[in-house]
Amino acid sequence: MVQEEIMRRGPWTEEEDVQLLFYVKLFGDRRWDFLAKVSGLKRTGKSCRLRWVNYLNPDLKHGKMTPQEERLVLELHSKWGNRWSRIARKIPGRTDNEIKNYWRTHMRKKAQEQRKKSSISPSSSSSSSSSITHEENERNFYDTGGIKLLQLEGEKKSSDQEQHGKSMKVYSMDEIWKDIELLEENEEKMNKPIMGSISPLWDYSLDSLWKDFDWSSFR
DNA sequence: AAGACCTCCAACCGCGGAACG
DNA sequence: ACGTTCCGCGGTTGGAGGTCT
Numbered sequence: 001m002v003q004e005e006i007m008r009r010g011p012w013t014e015e016e017d018v019q020l021l022f023y024v025k026l027f028g029d030r031r032w033d034f035l036a037k038v039s040g041l042k043r044t045g046k047s048c049r050l051r052w053v054n055y056l057n058p059d060l061k062h063g064k065m066t067p068q069e070e071r072l073v074l075e076l077h078s079k080w081g082n083r084w085s086r087i088a089r090k091i092p093g094r095t096d097n098e099i100k101n102y103w104r105t106h107m108r109k110k111a112q113e114q115r116k117k118s119s120i121s122p123s124s125s126s127s128s129s130s131s132i133t134h135e136e137n138e139r140n141f142y143d144t145g146g147i148k149l150l151q152l153e154g155e156k157k158s159s160d161q162e163q164h165g166k167s168m169k170v171y172s173m174d175e176i177w178k179d180i181e182l183l184e185e186n187e188e189k190m191n192k193p194i195m196g197s198i199s200p201l202w203d204y205s206l207d208s209l210w211k212d213f214d215w216s217s218f219r
Numbered sequence: 220a221a222g223a224c225c226t227c228c229a230a231c232c233g234c235g236g237a238a239c240g
Numbered sequence: 241a242c243g244t245t246c247c248g249c250g251g252t253t254g255g256a257g258g259t260c261t
Contacts, residue, residue, distance in 0.1 A: 010231090049247075054228095054229070085250085097250095
C-alpha cells in the first residue's frame, strides 16, 4: 500500500544542496527523515544527514589537512584506534569521514614506504618469500585500531598468522613522527605552504550559497 | 595520444544503540 | 517490556581526475 518512492542516489546536484540547506536552516539539523520528506528531495533522511554532516555544514573546513591536524589525527588514532567520530570531535571543522579517508590513504602510503625501507635494508629475519601478501601487510598496518603492526617478513607458518604478539612488530609513534617531519621538510623544500592550500573556490561557493539566500523571507 | 593504473574522497550500507510511544 | 523509528558510527565502494607508461 505504501507506494514505493524512487529514491535518488549518487552525487548531489547544486539544486539539491541549496534545497537541503534551506530546509536545514528552516527546521534544524535533526529529524532527517522528516526533512527529507518535506524538502521534496528524493533522498533518504540518511543521505540528507550525510550530505549535511560531511559537506554542507558551514562549520566545516575544506581542504588539505594542516600538519597540526595530521599530528593530532595520528596521536588520537594511536590512543583510540578507529574511533573516527571521536577523533573528529577533537579536530574542529573535520568530519569522521574525512579523517577516515585521510588515514586510509596516508597510512597506506606509509605502509608502502615502510615496506620499501624494509626491502632495501632487510633485517636478519627477512627473506624473499613470504606467505603474507603485501595487501595483508598493509591491512595489519592501518586497520589495527591504534597499534600499528607490521607482520615481519619471513615468518614461517601462515597458520600462525592469527597469533598476536610474537610475529608482530610495533610501529612506534617515534617512527611516525619521524616520517611526518620528513614529509614536512619535503613540503617546505617544495615551497608549498600547506595552510594556503585550502581552496578559495570552496569558500566562495559555500559563502555565496549561504549569502544568496534571503532567509528572512522564510521566517 | 591513449590506455592502464593510482589516488582521493563523496556516498552508500549495515549495524547497534538511544529515544520514543 | 517491547516494537519502531531515528541517529550515528565504522567499513566499503565507485567514480572522477591525475599520473604513469
